Every structure is written in C-alpha cells, then in structure tokens.
Amino acid sequence: MTLPTGRTAGTAAARTARRGSAALLVAGVFLIAANLRPAIIAVAPLVEAIRADTGLSATATGLLTTLPIVCLGALAPLAPRLAGRFGIEPVLLAVLAVLCAGFALRTAPPVLFLFAGSLLVGAAIAVGNVLVPSLVKRDFPSRVGLLTGAYTVMLSGCAAVAAGVTVPLMDALALPWRWALALWALPAVLALAVWAPQARRHTREPPRLPVRGLWRSALAWQVTCYMGLQSLHFYTLTAWTPAIFAEHGVDAESAGWLLSLAGLSGLPASLAVSLLAARSRRQGRYAAANVALSTAGVLGLLVAPVQGAYLWMVLLGLGQGTGISVALLLIVLRSPDTAHTTALSAMAQGVGYLLAAAGPVAIGLSHDLTGGWRAALVVLLVLLAAQLAAGLGAGRDLRVQGAVEPLPSVNIKRV
Template sequence: MGIPHTANQLEQPKLNIKPKIGLLIIGIILIGANLRAPLTSVGPLVASIRDSLGISNTLAGTITTVPLLAFAFLSPFAPKLARRFGMEFTLFISLILLTIGIGIRSFGGVETLFIGTILIGLSIAIGNVLLPSLIKHNFAQKIGMMTGIYAVSMNLCGAIGSGISIPISSLSGLGWTGALGGWGILSLLTIFIWLPQLRNRHKSMKPDQTAQKVKSINLWRSKLAWNVTLFMGFQSFIFYTVITWMPEILEQKGLNTHDAGWMLSLMQLAVLPITFLVPILAGRLQDQRLLIVIPAVLLIGGLFGILYGNTLLIPLWIIMVGIGVGFVFSLAMMFFSLRTQSTNEAAELSGMAQSFGYLLSAVGPVLFGGLHDITHSWNIPLLMLVLVSVLIFIAGMGAGKNEYVTSK
C-alpha cells in the first residue's frame, strides 16, 4: 500500500530558517563541488601520469578504479560514523582527509599517487552518502530544490575538472601534479566555510521517534531498498563505462581524438539543467513511476543511435545518453529521502545504494572492455548497456512507488 507523500512531509521537522542558513547552503554547494572534480580531473591526465611515473597502462587504469572501490567499501559505514560523531563533524573530517589526499597524490611518486587516491576516494564516499541525509534533516520542505542545487554544483565542477586539467598542466612548471594539486585549494576553502556548522554536531543524526520504531528493520531485506539500490547501481554502471570507453568508440565511428573528447564534455554539460529540475519535479509528485519512462527511452534511444544511427547525429545521441544518466542519478538522490521516514534511514539507504552502486560501476568498464576483446566489436558491449537500461527501467518502476523502505 502506498503512503501519501504529503504524510512524509508532515512528519519531517519544518524548515528552520536560521540566521546563518545561507552559510549552510554555501557549504553544501561547496561540498558538492568537491565530490567529482578531484576524480574527473584525472582522466585527461592519465597518459601524462603514466609516462611521468613509468607505469603500465593497466596500473594507470586503476587510478580511476581505486576511488570507486573506496566508495563501495566505506559507504555502508558512513551513516554509523555520522551517528557516532555527528553529521557535520564527520563531513568536516572528510574534507580534511580530502585535502590531505589531494596533497599526497600530488607529491609525484607512484606510492603517494595511490595512497592519496585512496584517501580521496574514502573522503568523497562520506560526502556522497551524507549530503542527501543532511539535506533531508535541514531542508525537509525543500528537499527537491536543495538536491538539485548540490547536484548541479557536483556535475558542473566535474565537467570543469575534465576540461581544465590539460590546460593547467601545460602551464610552465605545473605538470600533472600541479593540475591535480590545485583542487586542494577548493577543499581547503570548503573547510573554512564549513567550520560554523560544527556547533550543530550534536543535533543531527540523533535517533528520532520514527527511527526508533524501525530500528530493527534491515534495509538489506527490503525489496524497495533493493530497487533503489539497483536503480542507482545500474546508472553508475552506465555512467562510468561511457566515461571510460565512449571516446574510443566515437573515434572508430570517424571522429578525431579532439572531437571525441569534446563529446564527453557535451554529455556532462547536458546533464546540468536536468540535475536541477528533476529533483524539484520528483519532490512534487507522490509517485515517481511516470518519470522513470523518460530516462529509459532516452538511454535506449541514445545507445541505439550510437550503434546504428547517422554519425552526423552523434552529438544528439550523446546528449540523450547524458540526459538519461543525469535523470536517473537525480531520481536516485531523491529516493534516498522520499523512500525513507527519518534522517537516519536516509543515510542508511544512501550508504547501501552507493556501496553496491559503485561496486557495479567499478565492474562496468572492465566488463565492457572484456566483451570488446572477445568480440572485436563495440556492438555487443553497447547492446549490454541497452540491456542495463532496461534493468534501470524495471528497478525504477519498483523504486518509484509511493512507499517507504521500512513499510510492511
């Protein structure tokens, strides 16, 4: 039986307008900005890193995989850390860890490269999991808008990170270490902006009445929780696979290296308005199943277009895939709040979905490349992504139901 969305809103604390609420919003935007840029800035520099350190292609490829495994490992534990130390303080420590990781990664050695990358992955995992819960706690009546704002910040800075890495590394004396180390300035700024929130460390993530009622229920046994998890996971699978392999696919379609790289930027920029609008729209609906149809059609249509469509329309196919992935990501972020009754539950569901989701995303590029090696063609791997898009639709129809993960 569905639970009215309005009831969910009524059970949440009213929006508390504090004198420094603007500083909190700025802090959330800045934390969002730190969640992708330190990772997306690496991709364009992988060849430079490989040649500079004299490492193999295989080892260089793991630079982008290690953070995803860190996400999968730490995500389930992030809610427990937040309950133990307070959500604001846990995010503060994650920002410090991120800054240290960025610094260590930029020392210029093989060992420090991977140590820093691991620290970056662990710190970003905490932000990924806790931000939706923080928004649910502080902006119960504005979940859609605030989710959209931080998602836009995350994706915009992620796109900027991909675009400016090469130009910055080309500046005299900077190289790849300077290009990657520069993101420490952003994380350091965020630390100082976030400092005032530490006074609230004892107010967030306290077990409320609702949380105590459902404390004994295991989300891993909830069918709805698994639908949300698979919805998030399959989206990550497609996104990281496309980011890894699409330039090479497009080069075989006739595009030059420069144009193929710009297609990825186009895909990420196309996501921006979607990541803002979709959470707002989803937050106003009691049932989100109708929205699931849109990204499924876009993903399947875009992938078939890349497979069999006119190469002159490649920008259109890429935009369709980008909007489809961004649509699913935004809905998944909203489901963490809409399918739960408390801040604690939102954090637990976020941890579960992102742990399994990023584990899937780590498998995706490897499986995709393996299928290409076996078949010597991109057709079967791309058809696999079409199948995954169908699975997104199936999981989404379950996740979009107007229920709570702890409903019986």
C-alpha cells in the same frame, strides 16, 4: 512612529542570525557537492597521458578509475556510524581534509602513490555521498526537492567542468598531468574553510542502533539497484568515452570537451527532474525517461560515434542528469524519517557503487580482449533494461520500513 521594543528587536536579530546561519549551511553543502566528483572525473580526459607516462594497460587504467568507486561502495556503511559518534558536520569537515590529502598524495611520482591517493579520494567521497542527503532531510525537510536538485546540479556541473577544462588548463599552464589533477584541490580547500564553522556548532544526535530489516525490503533493493546501475552507466562512459573518441581520431582536448558537454547538458534535467519528481507520488516515469535518453546515446556511440558525437553526448548528458536526480531523490522520498534516509543511503550507495565499480574495469578488459568497444556498448544496452525495471519498482508510492531503536540514556546536546 512606533519604536521596536527590546524583545521585538531581539527577535528580529535572532531571525536574521538564523537566516544567515542557514545560508552559510546551504553554501557549505553546495561547496561540498562541488568537490564530490572532480577528483574522479578529472582522471578521464588524462587517461592517454597517464598511460603514455606510466605504461599502464587499459585494464590497469580502468582500475585507477574504479578504485574510488569501490571505496564509494565499501566505505559507505561507515558513514552512519561516524555521524552517530561525532556528528554529521565534523565528519564532513574530515571528509574535506582527507580529500585534500588524497590530491596531495597523487602528485608523488611513484605509480603506487597515484593509486593510494585515489583510495583516499574515494574514501572521502564515499562518506560525503551518504551524509549530505541525510543533512538535507534533517535540516530542510520542506525543501527536499529544491535542494536535492541544486545539490545534483553542483555534482554534475562541477564534474562537467572538470572533464572539460582539465586538459586545456594542463596545456595552458604547461603542467604535467599530476599537477593538472592537483589543481582540483583548490576548491576542496575553499570548502574546508567555509565548512569549518559548521563543525564547531554541530548538533550531536543520540547514537542509534542500525535500522533493522532494511536489507530484506524489496523496495530498498529496487532503490539500490537503480542507484547502482545508473552509476555504472555514468562512471563507465565517463572513464572510456574519451578513449572511444580517441580511437576514432578525436584529439584529447576535444574528447574532454565532448565529455564536458554531456555533463553540462544534464544540468537543466537534474534541476527540473528533482523539482517535478519531488511533487509526484510516483517517479517511475522519470526513471523511464532516464533509460530512454541513455539508450539513444549509447546506440549513437555504437553506430556513428564521431558523425553524431555532439548529439549523442547531449542525449547521454540528459539521461545521466535525470538518472542521478531520480536516484538521490528516491533515497529521500522512499524514507519515512532521517534514520531511514541515512540507512537507505548507506545501503543504496554502498551496494550500488560496488556494482558500479565493476563497469570501468570490465569495459577496459573487454577492450583489451576484443580490441574494440562494440561488445562493451552492447552490454551497457542490456544493463539499461535492468535499470528500467529497478526504476519502475523504486518509483512506486511506498516507504521502506525498518525498526529503529534509540540507545537508552543518551542526551541530545548542542556542541
């Protein structure tokens, strides 16, 4: 029997340590993903309770849902600057801390604090949305498809859970709606604890000037429009589908479960599309599938919302799961390097979520003006045609190009 030498044993120990560190990093990424949607989505099944308690109109309640989405767009451009100054890992730790603070603020009785907490939640999610894809591109370049798919599954899956169990938990624990929302701080606290070691041993990269010329790229705008329109579709239907069902006699708990069904239905589509699309040179066919499924679901809500509710929500879930996977994957696949990924992610999510933020408010206003949902659903169908055009353009086998100039005299160091 040959005993391992000290050098061999040391190499094996180092390899084991690297694997353990990578596993902890992946676990941390997934836990962060698990917290990037429930803070927003959990509001939707509680809309009627919030309106009854606070007296908010449909338009004002739509604004409550929209504020975090506005933050996703307005604050996304700050993420690359923060990461360049402090490092990706410490900034993500701060994201989780701010998210917890937002949850806490929303428990305070004045309605103003409810809106202020929503702003904090949106600010945290905005930065996290941009930096996680950059982290995947930097640390796992050979597993982009797999990790993007798994990341998307966590996003969609936890959103679905939040939509489905928030009202049952509120009823089972006899909680007021504010504390039902606050329950979603618990996963954020867990993620904070798991991610803390990453923040202590982060890699600090040299600061870089912005990627120049990206905003003049037609391809970058196609990626951005596709991200924005699929997000508008998702957040609008998430915010108002329970209310649509409620107006047709469906109780709040059942409406929440129907919304959850859409999210759960999208999970297999998210993972499968991420794996398949990452291996394809062109992703236009997957964008077309997203639009076709979503169109069928919206048409169902328009024609027979209650009679075919389960089928419509499954179709919408498959469409939304496909859409978010394609959108996130396009940011990575259309970028030649990490610097472009961060810049394109900031552009696509910044402009895209500002576009998406208009959806819930506009639909709420449409309901207040017309007294129904028909006109709003027709508008969503028209926007799906524009989403198809953007997806086909962004799905071409091309890369965005911009000039990246590193600042001089900066050393890369392990902190």
